[in-house]
Amino acid sequence: MIEVYSTTKSIRRTSLVLGIDRKTLKKYLPKEMVKQTSQSYKNKNEKMTAYKQKIMEYINATPTVLRTEIREKVGAEIYKYLMKEEKGWMEEILPSKYDLEKDWTKEDERLIDEVITVVDNLKEQSPKMSITKNLIKSKLSTTSKYLLQNKPHKLVKTLKVLEEQIESxxxxxxxxxxxxxxxxxxxxxxxxxxxxxxxxxxxxxxxxxxxxxxxxxxxxxxxxxxxxxxxxxx
Incomplete structure (x- = not known):
């Protein structure tokens, strides 16, 4: 019971998996465990923000994370809720399903093009601030930010170009x-x-x-x- 609940982090989901009444589950599960994973929210936006934060915290803390590991860590309920309500956002921030098959040479080249495009756009704008690494990265797509943060060892050429674009x-x-x-x-x-x-x-x-x-x-x-x-x- 405890093992299943630790994975699902949901009374409802655990009840369905084990075929046990929810009240019975609440009665026998350690109160501290239920309290840790159960939380009420004022509205849908607050719930969405909290769920997204949990997902991002785990992704940022685990460089080589897989989708299955994220689902296990944050719980199936949170994962499935966000996949239903914010599928586009989830697909942006989650590692690719085909990460092992990804052509990292092409990905490196794609990211180099994106970095150069960002820098060119910045140079065309009013020069109110110098071009720094953080400024360039802030203008990249969510996927590119994720890759640079979590897969830097796969993007050696991009990192070199990024350093070269920084203004003295x-x-x-x-x-x-x-x-x-x-x-x-x-x-x-x-x-x-x-x-x-x-x-x-x-x-x-x-x-x-x-x-x-x-x-x-x-x-x-x-x-x-x-x-x-x-x-x-x-």
């Missing part, structure tokens, strides 16, 4: 330069090396970066002068 402080400062200059102009500030270095992102700059800033300012100034000359001629 100076790389971020260079990428943000046009945005910073535009921001100063928008606020009617004079754009000089000094006003750029007064911005939080440029308080600490290298000599090489200072040179890049000055070259960019000279280039922009030259373009403006040429544009004015062309306008005056016409």
């Amino acid at each position: 402080v100076e790389e971020y400062q260079i990428r943000k330069l046009d945005y910073a200059i535009g921001l100063l102009k928008k606020n009617h500030n004079t754009v000089t090396l000094a006003t750029i270095r007064a911005l939080p992102a440029y308080r600490e700059t290298s000599a090489a970066l200072d040179e890049i800033i000055q070259e960019k300012l000279l280039f922009k100034k030259s373009n403006i002068i040429n544009l004015v000359k062309w306008y005056n001629k016409t």
Whole structure:
């Protein structure tokens, strides 16, 4: 009785398996055990959140987990409930049924493409933050996040590419330069090396970066002068 209940973690399920009345089960099962696995919820959303949390806690704690192990650990009732109510979510976070047959070379290549796409998209957006490993991973699909967390040894090339995509402080400062200059102009500030270095992102700059800033300012100034000359001629 105790062994079956430990697996199902459900009075109802244990009752069906053993053919024993639920009241009888409650009477003979250790109260501590029933209390541990029985819990009432205010509403469906609270129940769903609690069940999802149990599933994710076990997956995150067990890198090589299989679906059958997850079902045993969280209990058949929770597992079946989520498969019925949130099948799409479950299929996203659960390990593949065909994990042993997975072509990890192709999976590695797929994930590399996804990482590069994410980075390209981030570079096209307003550069309000540098590109870090955590930022890249946060933009990946749920499946890719799961694989990176639980199967890193299968994704060696992806991990290498991920490290290569991380921006250094100076790389971020260079990428943000046009945005910073535009921001100063928008606020009617004079754009000089000094006003750029007064911005939080440029308080600490290298000599090489200072040179890049000055070259960019000279280039922009030259373009403006040429544009004015062309306008005056016409």
